[in-house]
Amino acid sequence: MDQALWIQPPPTGIIFSISELLLTLFELERAFWINSSIHCILA
DSSP states (O other): OHHHHHHSOOHHHHHHHHHHHHHHHHHHHHHHHHHHHHHHHHO
16 A cells, blocks of 8 residues: 555655756756857857
8 A cells, every 4th residue: 555655656746856857958958058159159
């Protein structure tokens, strides 16, 4: 019974995971944009 509860995450956990994922994607996109800008400046 405990195992079944562990398999199903609570809704707040899902929302937190999605927000974490979006934040990570945003950070990666920002880092990529900064790298692209630096390459443009150096080139």
